[in-house]
Amino acid sequence: MSRHKISLRVNGQSYELEVEANRTLLQVLREELEMTGTKHACERGDCGLCTVLIDGVPTKSCLALAVEVDGREVTTVEGISKGEELNAVQRAFIEHGAVQCGFCTPAFIIAATAFLKRNPHPTEEEIKEAIGGILCRCTGYRQIIDAILDASRKV
Ligand code: FES
Numbered sequence: 001m002s003r004h005k006i007s008l009r010v011n012g013q014s015y016e017l018e019v020e021a022n023r024t025l026l027q028v029l030r031e032e033l034e035m036t037g038t039k040h041a042c043e044r045g046d047c048g049l050c051t052v053l054i055d056g057v058p059t060k061s062c063l064a065l066a067v068e069v070d071g072r073e074v075t076t077v078e079g080i081s082k083g084e085e086l087n088a089v090q091r092a093f094i095e096h097g098a099v100q101c102g103f104c105t106p107a108f109i110i111a112a113t114a115f116l117k118r119n120p121h122p123t124e125e126e127i128k129e130a131i132g133g134i135l136c137r138c139t140g141y142r143q144i145i146d147a148i149l150d151a152s153r154k155v
């Protein structure tokens, strides 16, 4: 398998890597950069649990080849808050009990944070649409939607 040199920024830090052509961004994040907050689940674009931001846009990292993110800016859940301080979405998830097993939480936090930047005062329907591609087996979504609504009143 041929290898390619890529450079990308992840959470504000620059990386130069050599990757195989079929290596996904998810694999690079978890296995090479040891950022395991981004979850590895279905690996075929169905669950949304591997969502990260590429140039600010929520993207399923299991479907993105590492070579495709050459020169791009990636944000993972590890880079979503300022240092130790949780952001408004993270705080709201805790306050509303929107974290149960927590496996889906990084993806929702990433997607909701980017969504509220684009649409700071969303309706409930708009929130449902924004998070529609991410699956949660525990919460029934009510607490997650309430948390994002609450965060939208505080950002
Ligand atoms: S692991 Fe990427 S969509 Fe499920």
Ligand code: FES
Residues within 6 Å of the ligand: 098, 099, 100, 101, 102, 103, 104, 105, 135, 136, 137, 138, 139
């Ligand atoms: S909290 Fe368990 S999958 Fe969502």
